[in-house]
Amino acid sequence: MKKIHILLLIVVAVSIGVIVAMTGDYTTYGSFALSKASPTQTLNVVGYLQKDKPLKYDPKVDPNYFEFTMSDKEGNVQQVFYKGSKPQDFERSEQIVVKGKMEGASFHASEILMKCPSKYTDDQIRLKEKA
């Protein structure tokens, strides 16, 4: 067996090792109910902003505190807070993904990803005012 083949085997073994070891970094998708059941686990919750509930962001008091209410896909309604500024156009989001864990009665999101399909597919034709 040539050196290069031995090396190849080592690289393959290392790759597999790395990939297996790194799967520990992965988080999973889940619901708020699951997050309450396992409060130490970082979860990704996909859901919708409850637009009738107030958004709490008062930059004069604290520019790094943003609180809102969302429901997950199972319908669990949950208070979520995020340490950072309110993302632009948050109210217009169609779907949100929050990554984080429960802290007391609130869900502490360390990351928010919004989906605004309106940005790309808002199919409203704007008409001239005279018409």
Added chain:
Amino acid sequence: MERFGANGFVGEHLWLGHVGHFLVIFGFFAAFLSFVAYASFEKTKDAVWHKIARFSFITHSSTVFGIFVLLFVMILNHWFEYHYAWRHSSQDLPMKYIISSFWEGQEGSFLLWEFWGAVLGLILLKTAKDWEGGVMTVVGLTQAFLGSMLLGVYVFGYKIGSNPFILLRNEMAEAPIFQRPEYLTMIADGNGLNPLLQNYWMTIHPPVLFLGFASTLIPCAYVFASLWRKDFTGWIKPALPWALFNMAILGTGILMGGAWAYEALSFGGFWAWDPVENMSFVPWLLIVAGLHLHLVYRYTGHGIFSTFLFYILGWLMVLYSTFLTRSGILGDTSVHAFTDLGMSGQLIIYGIAYLVPAVLLMAFRYPAFPKMEKEEPFFSREFWMFVGALLLLLSAVQMTFTTSIPVWNKVFGTKLAPPADVVSHYNSIQLWIGLFVAIFTAKIQFLAYKSSKIPSGIKWLTYSAAIAVVLAAFIAWGCDIKFMLPIAENISFLSPYFLFLFASVFAVVANLSYLIFIIKGKWSLSGGSVTHFGFGLFLVGVLISQHKKEVVSINTRGDNFGKGFDDKELVENVLLMKDSTYKMSGYDVTYTGRTDDKHEQIFNVNYRKLDKEGKSEVENFTLTPNIVHNKKMGDSPNPSTKHYLSKDVFTHVTAASDNSNAKDTTILSDVAVGDTFYLNKYFVVFESINPHPHVEPQDKDKLAVQANLTIKDLRGNSVASTPVFFIDVEHGNETSSHAFDNEQWGVSIDIARINPETKKFSFIIHQKELQQEFIILKAIVFPYINLVWLGGIITFLGIFISAWRRRN
């Protein structure tokens, strides 16, 4: 379904769509014909097939250029009867962004790719000589695949491709305005270009990137041709400049994307390990590995199998990356993936169309591959190039595996999500790979092919290592990079960041010494060393600018960290009231005001730095981050950056006060002349009544009364307010009034009623709630980021030098 017939609508330019659609279909068949003809020519060497093949490919290319021009004409003229123009552009876009709106949509970006494919194909047709048949077979097929992405026809109920010439009234047939023949005059404007893409990098990044994608095919096409023909040596020379060109262009395209992200996006940095970024980087890594193996094979005869493998993988990963970014599958994990246009099935089939022949050809031809009896010597250049290629593969595997999480979920029904901390997930592996790759780029030049003897020049490598240690220590000290980091309790080890810094500096110094002392500045031979030198510089820049980037807008006031805040956590946004100054790591930062216009709000943020004694001014500049308003797409913030040679100061407004609408209304009854009343911030004195008002009544018979009021603030400033009241005595005492607006003071006073008996007035007072203006700011300093750009440019220059040397 045209309710008024083709001519029933007024002002449409239907010819363009008819010609365009025809060219799309015609061009697709021409490409397919060129594929068949080139394949037959390769098989039979019959000159007739050659003629047909060339003719059909040239015809195909002409159609692609035609479609390109038509789409551009449509967008440039704002012909909003076409869905593509309406969806992606608007009338107020300047020229450079009109170009960007061309490739905002999937159709336009596939067209751009196809355009480059046609250009490269024409060059090959002229220059590939003996290899034209085999290589152009693959190119022709690929052009047919790309062409089919624009077809927009239904075959057995499946939609193939998406046509850019579709009419707005067909795409959105249910909208009521299309009941009217003159509907075009009623459309106010197009949907416009996503504000994030309104950046000059978006004008040039996509064309370069797609040229990179298109050129990734060429080395792979040579591989297919070689496998098919069983000629395993003839392809080596002609394919080499293509591989180098591909590597330089794709690399430049990716780096330009980084420049765009750095300048226009607000996440602060040129690389975020976003899936879309990763998946453009993976093919590049594979091409780089493939190119090095290509060289090994050329000079030693070793490694034909792996050269083939890496070039094929590079192209397959371009397709896989296209699938990931365009199928909508990344929707939950990436910020900048395209939305699904229903073409994912097509993309999978095309991937298989390359994968299956590749596997079969490699398997059947494997026994015929030239085999080397002798093993690569341990101290030979080729041995370490193999090791380096394997490391690049490892890097590509990790990135692909994690980026593909949504795919694993689809295939295996799992519910995996990206790592909690994406950056450290990648960095913890990629840093070590980068470190070793940097060391290899330093030493590889000093080793010789096919020889286990260590060349005499190696002494320069030793000196370089010594210099690099000193230099790296000096840089680390200057930039405050820790030498040691604890790895366990009471045990410290050399910090990986310091090791990485050393490795990159080593690459810089070693390649510089190779340039000076070994090849003695001969430019024609310098390609490799210049490339590696630039790459080393790039890595130094990456390490310093990213590892030592500093968020300077840390909220140190600590007035309220809110519940759930950990004191240790960084709070990276700062509130700046207008005209108040905030200290941020040596800078006095002042928000001095803003300019509002129709499309954007521009904020003026002044930075001032004094020298250590606090006397003379060292720096003084004003940054103008803005927030672009777009009714359809919402607001989007654009950062603003001050560039210095040694650092960048990056500023981004995350939110701003909005005092456009807040109004407060008060009604005051029974106010007599001489009375004083109080508003929130002012007091108002009702001075007198004037029967000769400054506004004439429209009707001579009307009675007019003017109230003279004075508004005063607490500092003693005052301003007059003179609302007028009209009474139409002739017509039953109808009344009207003329309010007095005082824009600057935010006060408007109107007379509601005058009691004729008591002569007392009732006033309606509107006060704008004068909020104090503020912005929420995030500011980051990136030290030595220019090394990233400079290193990148030198790397690609070096590759071009190599390609130039091997152009024949």
